[in-house]
Amino acid sequence: MPATMDEVHQADEALFRAVDAAIDAAVLATGDKLRSLGVPASPHDYFSDAALRHLFLRLCGADGQTFQDGDPEVAWKILYAGRNVARRWERQQRWTATVRNRPERPEDIAKDQSEGQELARSAESFALRAVLRTLIEHARTTDPQIDARLRAMVEAHAAEPTEGSQAERVFIETARNYISTFTKTPH
Template sequence: MDEALFLAIDEAVDQAVRAGGAELQSAGFHTSPHEYFSDAALRHLFMRLCRADVRTYRGGDPDVAWKILYAGRNVARRWEMDQVRLASTRKKKEHDEDIERDQSERRQLAISAQTFVLGTVVRALVEHVRAADPEIDGRLRAAVEARVVELDGGSDTDRAFIESTRNYLSYFTKVPEGD
């Protein structure tokens, strides 16, 4: 299915080149007609993906646009690294938004690593304690439920916190028999 789509896109670009390529070259464009029409097709698809007006380029979703552009930048960096192009892998001047996204990704990665390690350690400790104290799971659940009562669950934030807390606790405790 994808192959048919790709062939159709290639054919559309080739057809556009046949129809208007000579006119483009005579107008003094510095790119080849294939590059020009491929770029036009890419811009059109980009606008559609961003839900923008494909003629005016207005009304698009900037979050979608940034995600696409950010993904493209990461692909380009990977290609540069694969090609060992040291001159082009130097740190490029970036926009504040790109720097912030990189920092955010690094923070999320650090939090994810920390959560994994803490979870692994706590599970091991709970398993160790459970051998000497079979009631530990019930006491941990009771402590969480006491906090739930304090929160009352009146707001969306409270409800999200309660759900996350219960889910996270279930990661460490055994489900009581009969549930």
């Protein structure tokens, strides 16, 4: 039997109460320790932020410890949804875009510039990935070995003699991950 909207609402309310209770419990357990460490946020804000970060990573499919392997498309959808909510609140409060976009502090200006550059890089990366996927799909029709050849290029680079630095290992692993997004694994 499908749940009624009232039952769904009651389940949501129970969840919200449980999250609030968990944050309150964390504040009671370690709030004083946070203050003694000089954490500038209030313990409630600190733990609320931590819960939000945890849920964001979980929704994006990322590892909660390393922040790796999340789905950028899901992350962008969540961020854009948040942006749309903020804009609705601005309209409700009769804020103008000039007020929202007028940074007053140098660190705000730097943050806005950095976010703009990151957004541009993300858009460029998305477009390039879309083009590469399309080109590789097209190439597969005439070259069934393209996936193996692309993976072999990374493995050939990995086999080159190096000092074996941490940066080189990260480079190789990152290259493997990127290649895997464009290639099909053999069955």
